[in-house]
Amino acid sequence: MPEKYAILIASSEYSTESGLTRLRCPENDVDALDAILSSPDFGNFTETFVFRNASSDKIRPALNSVLVNAEKDDLILIYFSGHGKLNRLGHLCLATANTDCKALEATSVRAATIKSYFDLSYSRKKILLLDCCFSGAAGEEFAPTKGGIDGELRSISQGEGTFIMTASSSVQTAVEKEGDQYGLFTKHLVQGIRSGEADKNEDGFVDMQELYDYVHAKVREEGAQEPMQWGQDVKGKLIISRSGKESKKKRLQKIRQRLYGLGAQDALPDHLITEAMRILAAEDLTEGEQEQSSLLEQLVAEKIRPADFIVQWMRIAFAGRDEPDKLAEKVAGQQVKSTGTSVVGKGTSGDKDTPSSTKNLWNWLLHDVFADLLSRFVFAGFIVVIGWWSLKQWESRPETQQIASSPIMLQPLPKVEKMPQKDRTIGQYIDHGDGTITDTKTGLMWKRCAEGLSGDNCEDGKVESYQWNDAMQRFKDVEYAGYADWRLPTINELKTLVYCSKGKEKYDDYCKDGYETPTINQQAFPNTEATWFWSGSPSTVNSDGAWYVRFNFGVSSADSRNYHYAVRLVRDGQ
Secondary structure (H helix, E strand, C coil): CEEEEEEEECCCCCCCCCCCCCCCCCHHHHHHHHHHHCCCCCCCEEHHHHECCCCHHHHHHHHHHHHCCCCCCCCEEEEEEEEEECCCCCCEEEECCCCCHEEEECEEHHHHHHHHHHCCCCCEEEEEEEECCHHHHHHHHHHHCCCCCCCCCCCCCCCCEEEECCCCCCCCCCCCCCCCCHHHHHHHHHHHHHCCCCCCCCCEEEEEHHHHHHHHHHHCCCCCCCCCEEEEEEEEEEEEEEEECCCCHHHHHHHHHHHHHHHHHHCCHHHHHHHHHHHHHCCCCCHHHHHHHHHHHHHHHCCHHHHHHHHHHHHHHHHHHHHHHHHHHHHCCCCCCCCCCCCCCCCCCCCCHHCHHHHHHHHHHHHHHHHHHHHHHHHHHHHHHHHEEEEEHHHHCCCHHHHCCCCCCCCCCCCCCCCCCCCCEECCEEECCCEEEECCCCCEEEEEECCCCCCCCCCEHHHHCCCCHHHHCCCEEEECCCEEEEEEECCHHHHEECCCCCECCCCCEEEEECCCCCCCCCCCCCCCCCEEEEEEEEECCCCCCEEEEEECEEEEEEECCCEECCCCCCCCCC
């Protein structure tokens, strides 16, 4: 079965001798893209390899290994966010943590080097995304042309080929806008997939051409920066992700089923169903028809009652027509006979010249809408009267009056013992009062404090960080609180601790905007830092990698085992 792998590189911190300034967004960029690509609802990539502020001598072997070991049907995506520099010959170099501008070629990752790895790879599906200054210069490495860079892709999963997409041209800088969390290019790259807006043909998938068209338009709206694209040996459509939205075909099928079902129940008139079907089949909709299309979506989602749907539909139809009698003809299902006279308006005498369809319209509104409201009101009034009469009958009974005149002896309430501090409940967790806490949903028992912290609220000490191999060796069958089987959690166990205060987005693992950090229940796990925490799960693809959860976003991915991350221990809880 074909696999999908991504190498995501963020380079934001450089030495003072490098001649490069620190960047604000690259780490956020790779985390956002990583969450999209890893999500089973979107990219569903087999594995992503994330490098943050790593040196070029660590990045190059990883690029080489993944590309050279890929099978022909595997998809490989390379993404870089950081500084891009041109050497004296105008060739693009991607700056890394060890880059020195005085020795640029030797201390960076050259676009030409990535091209050579691409050439060696058996994979027929390769994507390169560059969010850096002068990134358009990469096009000359991959697709040189006599007239300069003018590659235009019209079609690029069933597709194959090499697709290059860059944040800017070969002479432009890439922008980090004040107040934005991501670079301008990556912001729209991620938003186009997450929102589904890039899925222009509404087939439920986002291919690279659709994504480029979306990103190009959005970036150009915000300034002079212009994303570029190139392709080699491109065939078909190269799909990067699901759009997270239902395909247009399935959506239309649901709407049709709903309309016909309501028609069979006489909840919608036939002429309205006919008009709705016409709008569904139309390509170019007027402003009013777009509102009606949105109204149909609400009807299918059962966000609006059929009676309210009819009233709003007619309001929109009236607002968009200068001759309401034409609308009345459709509502009544009749055709106005030609009488040689104009439709009633200023200066006409009234009902005598009014087409019968107009009367039918108001009769229909009266019987189908207002009669329904009136019947509901009468029924509610009947219930109130019956209730009042029953109460009076009950009050007039002798035994009721006797009860009312008898003194009421109030018994003291039994004394409620306060639950001791031990085993107090915090949401889905039970705090045992000894530094441990049990998740009632999973049955797992956790240490409330990250390693290095102690105290009732983890207020003492400092969070310790460890390399993965050291943590696995150190925290094996650890003794604590009377148990001797504490260990690092698996990645799936660790992900159960992620808590989004505003809830998660419908189609991915992202927390909704405005969420609190860290993304964990802070009452259950006090003083948790918004940082990376190791799991005990090794990477299945990269022998030097292991999985983690980052609790400032709540996302998970694999990283080099040499990084120093925090640790929280768990036990099975039996």
